[in-house]
Every structure is written in C-alpha cells, then in structure tokens.
Amino acid sequence: MNIYDNHHTRPYGVGLAYRYPVHDQALEHRDEIDLLEISTEDYIVRERRIHADPYEEKLTEALEVFPAVAHGLSLSIGTVAPLNEYYLHATKQFLEDNHLTVFSEHCAFHSVDGNDLTMFLPLPFEEASVQWIKQNYYAVRRELERPFALENVTYHFPIPRGSLSEAEFLKRLTEETDCTLLLDITNVFNNASNHCYDPIEFFETVPMDRVSQMHLAGGHKTDDGKWEDSHSRPVMEPVWPLFEEAVKRAVNCEIVILERDSRMDPFDSVLHDIRRAREIFYSIRPEKSGTGKPTDMEQGSGETFPDDPAFLELKGFQRCLMARITSAEYREFFQHNPIAACAEFGLANSEWIEKLKECDPAEMEKLANSWDYIQNDDAKIGEAYEKSEWEAWADQLAQEEAVSG
Ligand SMILES: [Fe+2]
Ligand SMILES: [Fe+2]
Structure with missing residues (x-):
C-alpha cells in the first residue's frame, strides 16, 4: 500500500487548526470536526515542540482519529536567498513520518539576513517576485515531492508603485506554477478593508478554480482602525458573507480550516464558528467535487537563475526594507541619504529606491517597534527555554530509566 493512501490523502470538509491545549476538546467533538490542520512548526522547531507535545503522543492520537493536512510557517518563500535546507528536510520527514499528503505554506517573506521578523512583510507585487517565488516553489516541491498550496497573508501596507494588484499577483503565480491557493478569507477581508479594495473584485481576478483550501x-x-489577523477571537461578522461567496466560486475547494491560536476557552466559541462554517460549506458543497486537488496537477519544473539582475534588485530591496526595520542606525542613514543607504545593499535602481522611500512611514515605525519588542522578549524566552531544555532532558532520562527497569 502506498504510504500516502490513507485517511490523510484527501481530507474533505470543515476542520480546525490543531493546537495541543484543545486536544481533548477536539476529540470530544470529533463528529463536528472533519479534519485537522497540523502546524509543522510545532513538531520540527525544537523550542516549540518541547513546550507542546515532545513525544508526539497527542499528535499520534489525533492523527489516528482525524484526517489531517499540514501547514508550514517558516519557509519565507519570497525571500531572495537560499532556502533553509535543514528546515525543508525536517518538513519532508515530518510529512513522511505522519503519512500526511496535503501541505501549504505562506506566500510571503519575513526572514532576511538572519533576522526573522515573525510577521509577514508585504511582498512587492511585481513580476520579479512572481519569478522568484516560482523558483522557490519548485525547489520546495522537488524536496517535498508534491505540489502544495500557497496562502495569501494579511500585510501591513502595500509596497508602493506595484505593477500588479494582489489578485493579479496570485493569478500570475498560478499561471507560472502548478501551485494551488489556500485562500484565507479573513486575510482577504483584512487587506480589502485596510488597503481599500473590493473583495468581490479580488475574487473575480483570482483564479478561484485553483483554490484548494480556505482559512x-x-x-x-487596532487603535488606528486597521484589521489584524490575531487568531484570537471569533470570525468577524463581515467575513461570513465573503466566505459564502468564496465557497460558491471556488468549485474545487474541499478543505476549510478555522484558525484560533488563543482564547480557545470556552471551546464552545470555537465550535460555534466551525458549526457556522459547516452550515455554509455543506449547503453549497455537499460532496467532494475533486477536480482541483493538488495531486491531480501536472508535474512541473522550475529553472533556476538566481543571478538574474531582477532578483538581485529584489534582494537589495528586501535587505534595505528589513534593515530599516531592524536597525535604528540604518534607519537614520536611510532617512539622511536613501541613495547611499540603498547602495550599501547593491541597490541602484531608482524605481526600487522610490518604492522604499514611499513605504508607509507609520506602518514602518510600527514594524520597527514590534521588532524591538520581539528582541527584548526573545532574551526572556531564551532564558526560559534553556531552563525547560534541562527539565526536558531530566524528564527524558527518567523515562528511559523507568523503561530499562
Ligand atoms: Fe497560515
Ligand atoms: Fe490563515
């Protein structure tokens, strides 16, 4: 039997982004939850794993009960730099070990020059970004040995002077690769509200027949009137009619996942959203349609030209943008002399320099403040992590001793 020929091969219905603290509640309500989405980070990033389910006992139980799909977070597929081979390999191993077929990642970038913002930065909606993501998509696809879905994210501000709209950008990606789309409806609502575009027009441009999953x-x-995807509250009321519209249009979408990372107690408030999503989904799609599932897509290939001048400019742009967020010194330098500051990262193209100069100053400041906050927080987390590492070792040794008698 093929290892992928199991109940994870082709999940269908409305499910929950699995978080170990609600393991028992999820199991109790298995008749209302069709599938789980497993965050791969929770099991392949040691700091997270150790706090979650170090021996994967809960995960194993959950995967026996529920069909599941996998969702990655740290790939930063839009960054013009080599992919993290270790991380990719660990992802592949995780998928294989757990016999998971369906995988998705974010169409975003957040990590540059070793600094991971842990928040998605806005991608420049340009052909150069399409071509770069195409290369990385195929590199990941080759390693994971399967096509996968790319998710639209909430971004703080659009990069100025974009030659494509966000919807056109996603459309171009589906033209250039065999990826499907994980359409996060809340992110569509957030971006449409925050950046003033019509979500229905967005649906009209994005190839909805390539949507394989929804979030x-x-x-x-927030205080400044912008929507954030905090994953900490019930789905906002205006998102529901958009979801209904999207399910009608996305005829090949077979998977819907409710994401909630915190405030999951009482679990009934989580179930309330799942029930509502099921009602809408099953009224439109009572059974599998199936033509758009990723494994049906044609095998593709991507040629690699990392030294293309367009990629070097995109790389220079990303490095400048990140340095403006992570370094007060560079921020000041850029403000004083943007051309010289860009030259430091090999960026001389005036169009890209103008884009950098015109980035929303209030949003850039917010990102810089968040970075400073994360840095302080990281120091504390580092100390706590070291302590928990020792505790985990002690725990492991005790278990091994108990087994050996
Ligand atoms: Fe996501
Ligand atoms: Fe999402």
Missing part, C-alpha cells in the same frame, strides 16, 4: 480566522481592529 477562516478571527481578528480585531
């Missing part, structure tokens, strides 16, 4: 998540409005 729903709750967010909140």
Whole structure:
C-alpha cells in the first residue's frame, strides 16, 4: 500500500487548526470536526515542540482519529536567498513520518539576513517576485515531492508603485506554477478593508478554480482602525458573507480550516464558528467535487537563475526594507541619504529606491517597534527555554530509566 493512501490523502470538509491545549476538546467533538490542520512548526522547531507535545503522543492520537493536512510557517518563500535546507528536510520527514499528503505554506517573506521578523512583510507585487517565488516553489516541491498550496497573508501596507494588484499577483503565480491557493478569507477581508479594495473584485481576478483550501480566522481592529489577523477571537461578522461567496466560486475547494491560536476557552466559541462554517460549506458543497486537488496537477519544473539582475534588485530591496526595520542606525542613514543607504545593499535602481522611500512611514515605525519588542522578549524566552531544555532532558532520562527497569 502506498504510504500516502490513507485517511490523510484527501481530507474533505470543515476542520480546525490543531493546537495541543484543545486536544481533548477536539476529540470530544470529533463528529463536528472533519479534519485537522497540523502546524509543522510545532513538531520540527525544537523550542516549540518541547513546550507542546515532545513525544508526539497527542499528535499520534489525533492523527489516528482525524484526517489531517499540514501547514508550514517558516519557509519565507519570497525571500531572495537560499532556502533553509535543514528546515525543508525536517518538513519532508515530518510529512513522511505522519503519512500526511496535503501541505501549504505562506506566500510571503519575513526572514532576511538572519533576522526573522515573525510577521509577514508585504511582498512587492511585481513580476520579479512572481519569478522568484516560482523558483522557490519548485525547489520546495522537488524536496517535498508534491505540489502544495500557497496562502495569501494579511500585510501591513502595500509596497508602493506595484505593477500588479494582489489578485493579479496570485493569478500570475498560478499561471507560472502548478501551485494551488489556500485562500484565507479573513486575510482577504483584512487587506480589502485596510488597503481599500473590493473583495468581490479580488475574487473575480483570482483564479478561484485553483483554490484548494480556505482559512477562516478571527481578528480585531487596532487603535488606528486597521484589521489584524490575531487568531484570537471569533470570525468577524463581515467575513461570513465573503466566505459564502468564496465557497460558491471556488468549485474545487474541499478543505476549510478555522484558525484560533488563543482564547480557545470556552471551546464552545470555537465550535460555534466551525458549526457556522459547516452550515455554509455543506449547503453549497455537499460532496467532494475533486477536480482541483493538488495531486491531480501536472508535474512541473522550475529553472533556476538566481543571478538574474531582477532578483538581485529584489534582494537589495528586501535587505534595505528589513534593515530599516531592524536597525535604528540604518534607519537614520536611510532617512539622511536613501541613495547611499540603498547602495550599501547593491541597490541602484531608482524605481526600487522610490518604492522604499514611499513605504508607509507609520506602518514602518510600527514594524520597527514590534521588532524591538520581539528582541527584548526573545532574551526572556531564551532564558526560559534553556531552563525547560534541562527539565526536558531530566524528564527524558527518567523515562528511559523507568523503561530499562
Ligand atoms: Fe497560515
Ligand atoms: Fe490563515
């Protein structure tokens, strides 16, 4: 039997992004949850794994009960730099060990020059980004030995002077690769509200027949009136009619996942959103349609030209943008002399320099403040992690001793 020929091969219905603290509640309500989405980070990033389910006992139980799909977070597929081979290999191993077929990642970038913002940065909606992601998509596809879905993300501000709209950008990606789309409806709502575009027009441009999965998540409005995808509240009311519209249009979408990372107690508030999503989904799609599932897509290939001048410019742009967020010194330099500051990263193209100069200053400041905050927080987390590492070792040794008698 093929190792992928199991109940994870082709999950269908409305499910939950699995978080170990609600393991028992999820199992209790198995009749209302069709599938789980497993965050691969929780099992391949040691700091997270150790706090979650170090021996994967809960995961094993959950995967026996529920069909599941996998969702990655750290790939930063849009960054013009070599992919993290270790991370990719660990992802492949995780998928194989757990016999998971369906995988998705974010169409985004967040990690540059060793600095991981852990928040998605806005991708420049340009042909150069399409071509770069195409290369990385095929590199990942080759390693994982399967096509996968790319997810639209909430971004803080659009990069100025974009030659493509976000919807056109996603469309170009589906033209250039055999990826499917994981359409996060909350992110569509957030971006449409925050950046003033019509979500229905967005649906009209994006190739909805290439949508294989959808996400729903709750967010909140920040003090400056912008929506954030905090994954900490019920799905916002205006997202529901958009979801219904999207399910009608995305005829090949077979998977819907509710994402909630915190405030999962009472679990009934999570179930409430799942029930509502099921009602909508099953009224439109009572059974599998199936023509768009990733494994049906044609095998593709991507040629690699990392030294293409367009990629070097995109890389220079990304490095400048990140340095403006992570370094107060560079920020000042850029403000004083943007041309010289860009030259430091080999960027001389005036169009890219203008884009950098015109990035929303308030949003750039917010990102810089978040970075500073994360840095302080990281120091504390580092100490706590070291302590928990020792505790985990002690725990492991005790277990091994108990087994050996
Ligand atoms: Fe996601
Ligand atoms: Fe999402």
